[in-house]
Amino acid sequence: MSATGIGAPVRRKEDFRFITGQGQYTDDVTRPGETRAVFVRSPHAHAKIKSIDVAAAKAMPGVIDVLTGAQLATDKIGNLICGWMIHSKDGTPMKMSAHPALAATKVNCVGDAVAVVIAESVALGKDAAEAVVVDYEVLPAVVDPAKAQASGAPQIHADIADNTIYQWHLGEKKDVDAAFAAAKHVTKLDIINNRLVPNAMEPRAALADYDAGTDNLTLWNTSQNPHVARLVISAFVGMAPEHKLRVIAPDVGGGFGSKIFIYPEEVVCLWASRKVKRPVKWTSDRSEAFLTDAHGRDHVTHAELALDANGKILALRAKTIANLGAYMSTFSSSVPTYLYATLLSGQYNIPSIYCEVDAVYTNTAPVDAYRGAGRPEATFVVERLVEVAAREMQIDPADLRRRNFITAFPHQTPVIMAYDGGDYNASLKKAMDMADVKGFPKRKRDAARNGKLRGLGYSTYIEACGIAPSQAVGSLGAGVGLWESAEVRVNPTGSVEVLTGSHAHGQGHETTFAQLVSERLGIPIENVSIVHGDTDKVQFGMGTYGSRSGAVGMSAIVKALDKIEIKAKKVAAFMMEAAEGDIEFKDGKFTVAGTDKSAAFGDVALNAYIAHKFTGAELEPGLKETSFYDPTNFTFPAGCHICEIEIDTETGKTEIINWTAVDDFGTIINPMIVEGQVHGGIAQGVGQALMEGAYYDAAGQLVTGSMMDYSMPRAHDFPSFHVGMTETKSPSNPLGMKGCGEAGAIASPAAVINAITDAIGTEAIAMPATANAVWTALQKLQAPKAA
Amino acid sequence: MAAVSMTVNGKAVTGDVEPRTLLVQFLRENLRLTGTHVGCDTSQCGACIIHLDGIAAKACTTLALQCEGSSITTIEGLAEPGGALHPMQEAFREHHGLQCGYCTPGMIMSALDIVRRNGNDLDEHLIRDQLDGNICRCTGYHNIVKAIESGAKNMAAK
Ligand code: FES
Ligand code: FES
Numbered sequence: 031m032s033a034t035g036i037g038a039p040v041r042r043k044e045d046f047r048f049i050t051g052q053g054q055y056t057d058d059v060t061r062p063g064e065t066r067a068v069f070v071r072s073p074h075a076h077a078k079i080k081s082i083d084v085a086a087a088k089a090m091p092g093v094i095d096v097l098t099g100a101q102l103a104t105d106k107i108g109n110l111i112c113g114w115m116i117h118s119k120d121g122t123p124m125k126m127s128a129h130p131a132l133a134a135t136k137v138n139c140v141g142d143a144v145a146v147v148i149a150e151s152v153a154l155g156k157d158a159a160e161a162v163v164v165d166y167e168v169l170p171a172v173v174d175p176a177k178a179q180a181s182g183a184p185q186i187h188a189d190i191a192d193n194t195i196y197q198w199h200l201g202e203k204k205d206v207d208a209a210f211a212a213a214k215h216v217t218k219l220d221i222i223n224n225r226l227v228p229n230a231m232e233p234r235a236a237l238a239d240y241d242a243g244t245d246n247l248t249l250w251n252t253s254q255n256p257h258v259a260r261l262v263i264s265a266f267v268g269m270a271p272e273h274k275l276r277v278i279a280p281d282v283g284g285g286f287g288s289k290i291f292i293y294p295e296e297v298v299c300l301w302a303s304r305k306v307k308r309p310v311k312w313t314s315d316r317s318e319a320f321l322t323d324a325h326g327r328d329h330v331t332h333a334e335l336a337l338d339a340n341g342k343i344l345a346l347r348a349k350t351i352a353n354l355g356a357y358m359s360t361f362s363s364s365v366p367t368y369l370y371a372t373l374l375s376g377q378y379n380i381p382s383i384y385c386e387v388d389a390v391y392t393n394t395a396p397v398d399a400y401r402g403a404g405r406p407e408a409t410f411v412v413e414r415l416v417e418v419a420a421r422e423m424q425i426d427p428a429d430l431r432r433r434n435f436i437t438a439f440p441h442q443t444p445v446i447m448a449y450d451g452g453d454y455n456a457s458l459k460k461a462m463d464m465a466d467v468k469g470f471p472k473r474k475r476d477a478a479r480n481g482k483l484r485g486l487g488y489s490t491y492i493e494a495c496g497i498a499p500s501q502a503v504g505s506l507g508a509g510v511g512l513w514e515s516a517e518v519r520v521n522p523t524g525s526v527e528v529l530t531g532s533h534a535h536g537q538g539h540e541t542t543f544a545q546l547v548s549e550r551l552g553i554p555i556e557n558v559s560i561v562h563g564d565t566d567k568v569q570f571g572m573g574t575y576g577s578r579s580g581a582v583g584m585s586a587i588v589k590a591l592d593k594i595e596i597k598a599k600k601v602a603a604f605m606m607e608a609a610e611g612d613i614e615f616k617d618g619k620f621t622v623a624g625t626d627k628s629a630a631f632g633d634v635a636l637n638a639y640i641a642h643k644f645t646g647a648e649l650e651p652g653l654k655e656t657s658f659y660d661p662t663n664f665t666f667p668a669g670c671h672i673c674e675i676e677i678d679t680e681t682g683k684t685e686i687i688n689w690t691a692v693d694d695f696g697t698i699i700n701p702m703i704v705e706g707q708v709h710g711g712i713a714q715g716v717g718q719a720l721m722e723g724a725y726y727d728a729a730g731q732l733v734t735g736s737m738m739d740y741s742m743p744r745a746h747d748f749p750s751f752h753v754g755m756t757e758t759k760s761p762s763n764p765l766g767m768k769g770c771g772e773a774g775a776i777a778s779p780a781a782v783i784n785a786i787t788d789a790i791g792t793e794a795i796a797m798p799a800t801a802n803a804v805w806t807a808l809q810k811l812q813a814p815k816a817a
Numbered sequence: 818m819a820a821v822s823m824t825v826n827g828k829a830v831t832g833d834v835e836p837r838t839l840l841v842q843f844l845r846e847n848l849r850l851t852g853t854h855v856g857c858d859t860s861q862c863g864a865c866i867i868h869l870d871g872i873a874a875k876a877c878t879t880l881a882l883q884c885e886g887s888s889i890t891t892i893e894g895l896a897e898p899g900g901a902l903h904p905m906q907e908a909f910r911e912h913h914g915l916q917c918g919y920c921t922p923g924m925i926m927s928a929l930d931i932v933r934r935n936g937n938d939l940d941e942h943l944i945r946d947q948l949d950g951n952i953c954r955c956t957g958y959h960n961i962v963k964a965i966e967s968g969a970k971n972m973a974a975k
Binding site: 041042045046047048051052053054055057058060153229232233282283284315317535536537538702703705706709710711712713714736737742744745746748750751774 | 856
């Protein structure tokens with residue numbers, strides 16, 4: 031391993047600009063003559079718009095224009111769409127409502143935009159927005175997914191009965207029912223997977239610039255996938271032909287899924303820029319972000335596990351209602367279906383599984399992928415069921431897991447996925463050693479002496495990353511392919527630019543991708559630049575989400591580098607007057623086998639461009655290659671997280687005492703970055719388990735609409751984490767990588783709740799297990815004794 | 818509009834601002850010092866932290882006019898003029914204390930104030946406690962805490 035190659039903890043190339051305040055986030059970009067967009071948003075969760083009067087606002091100082099949904103419709107700006115088709119059990123397609131970027135006739139959630147003020151400054155725009163008079167006829171609202179389908183529930187979209195988007199299922203019900211009938215033990219759980227607000231620290235922003243001279247539109251926005259944004263805004267919204275629209279996602283301050291989607295605000299900025307013929311910028315307030323960023327999770331589930339007398343799992347069944355909010359966001363339909371039910375086998379050999387999912391509309395913000403997307407929900411169901419079953423059957427929870435682990439690969443689960451490799455016993459064992467599980471009973475006794483309750487919880491999770499191949503996801507309803515592209519440009523001086531369709535918003539691709547190139551071409555890492563996030567530079571790409579950039583994005587780079595090597599060898603053969611087949615390439619040097627002739631990589635690059643040693647008929651000049659890589663399968667990272675907690679019985683407060691994570695991510699390019707991803711994921715999962723929750727009141731007002739009300743995890747909510755690795759390589763891509771971005775968030779909620787329920791001795795606790803919730807549960811337990 | 822003058826990163830600056838202009842807007846929009854970020858609107862996240870007369874302050878909760886005659890340091894003013902990084906900046910890079918980088922300027926400015934208040938020998942518990950006013954969504958804080966501990970030590974060695 032070289033100091034900067036694969037496996038080295040190279041310090042990040044991107045850090046210098048960030049630690050010196052020179053990052054370029056969307057709001058940092060300015061254009062001459064820039065105006066600011068301020069949205070007028072509905073204060074009601076559900077209402078008819080009777081009229082909108084913009085006259086007073088238009089007359090305010092600094093106001094350039096005030097635009098409404100009626101004008102949007104006149105200009106034939108299309109609706110936002112959901113790009114993944116799901117069919118119900120009865121074969122009917124999902125029911126997608128219209129989603130205009132500005133509501134014209136009806137609002138369906140608080141924060142729905144009804145008009146936009148274009149002004150010389152944000153302050154003047156805000157003044158004018160207050161002068162826009164909207165006459166609403168308020169309608170009753172429904173916010174609880176479990177109540178959305180009830181007869182008499184408010185009807186959100188006139189053409190969609192019972193607020194039901196689809197009623198989908200996966201698996202063989204007959205087999206599952208038979209297994210349950212024969213089971214010795216059945217564990218049943220009712221689970222609410224709490225609604226979360228992603229809260230990337232950089233709020234969403236968009237800057238649109240229309241160039242009347244060329245009729246070109248440029249959009250800078252906070253996107254995880256600028257090419258997909260361009261495609262949707264062009265092909266579906268109809269804003270401009272794809273070649274007349276450039277999308278640039280510069281530095282992006284975190285995404286976690288929330289910046290995958292195409293949102294109304296960027297559409298409106300583009301449209302407004304063309305109308306007012308000046309650049310238009312919008313930057314979200316945090317309060318706006320709470321109301322309008324796509325939220326995550328929000329499942330209501332009943333789940334059951336059937337076991338035989340020895341604790342062998344026979345079957346699993348689950349019925350889930352998934353809240354998709356007021357409109358279907360870009361990939362919302364896939365999250366509670368193919369990203370959820372397909373993972374219900376966990377790390378276990380479960381002969382039959384059946385899952386039903388109803389997706390519903392409510393008068394809340396749209397819900398879509400948030401770190402893990404469906405897989406945290408699945409893991410929570412499986413890992414809670416297994417843990418509770420072990421307790422009920424009085425089998426050690428680690429032991430019950432071992433009895434059911436899949437140990438032979440490939441393994442076809444009953445829910446589509448074919449696991450290609452892994453060693454679940456290895457990660458469990460290593461985690462148990464690192465967490466000193468043996469010493470736990472003593473620590474529990476010691477804690478009890480101090481009046482504290484100690485608990486230990488496991489989560490042996492699996493996830494599916496790098497969702498692929500395109501043909502397979504197409505057959506499941508995806509509207510796009512899920513390959514990735516890479517272009518490797520070797521310059522005449524031997525430095526290299528890699529243009530990638532992946533997008534980094536904290537993951538460190540500028541470093542890890544460069545490590546790969548440095549190792550492969552034997553050139554210093556400083557001589558490699560990674561270019562991403564601009565549709566004018568990178569031809570096409572699918573962006574970054576689902577922990578796909580390593581397994582898919584880097585594989586595309588490998589394929590392009592293969593082609594570079596082949597071409598460079600041809601050049602080297604001409605230079606050294608040798609047969610192409612005799613050229614060897616190692617450590618940045620081309621040699622002729624059996625001779626002492628050699629040429630450095632830089633010399634070969636130069637010769638590829640000056641083309642003095644070969645004719646155009648013999649070889650094309652230049653050294654630039656492209657690859658589009660489509661994987662053969664998903665990858666399956668897996669591991670074991672163990673959480674040890676202590677509860678103060680007086681206050682109900684849970685303190686995390688020790689966190690152990692052992693993950694199998696396959697090949698690791700940069701262990702420092704991978705560990706960082708694990709830390710961040712754990713923090714988000716612990717946040718979900720202990721403190722975070724988005725709440726709407728019955729009228730549809732978001733009660734947790736700011737960082738004063740929505741509990742964001744802070745430094746003092748955590749200990750330092752103990753992170754370890756095991757490694758089995760993924761057979762599905764050339765580097766053997768599996769993906770690490772979401773594992774922490776997927777594994778951790780179940781580990782926390784398993785630990786808390788272990789400590790307090792009741793399963794009746796929901797997420798977030800706040801101090802109040804735990805204290806209340808403890809009081810309930812004591813109540814019968816007091817009576 | 819009202820005139821305001823202050824010293825920012827050692828340079829005298831003046832501006833003509835609406836009275837409601839926040840310091841963070843003045844820095845970002847008037848002076849184009851965009852290293853100071855805005856992550857919330859309730860003074861919770863600390864992405865906007867700068868030093869106001871040597872003490873950490875949230876620039877999102879300070880009016881530009883309040884800073885008349887003051888001396889401000891932002892993230893852009895930390896490295897030496899020749900380009901050498903401040904030890905705390907260096908520590909964040911060395912310990913991978915940042916991912917997306919959005920919270921980072923505020924974290925570094927806050928870290929320096931923790932050192933000012935508590936000296937160079939900081940323990941993990943104290944750092945975690947005193948980072949209460951800074952939110953990071955990416956790192957889980959693990960490496961930020963390590964960076965601050967090490968940066969504080971290296972400042973003493975300098
Ligand atoms: S922007 Fe100042 S505290 Fe969040
Ligand atoms: S590094 Fe992204 S918010 Fe802290």
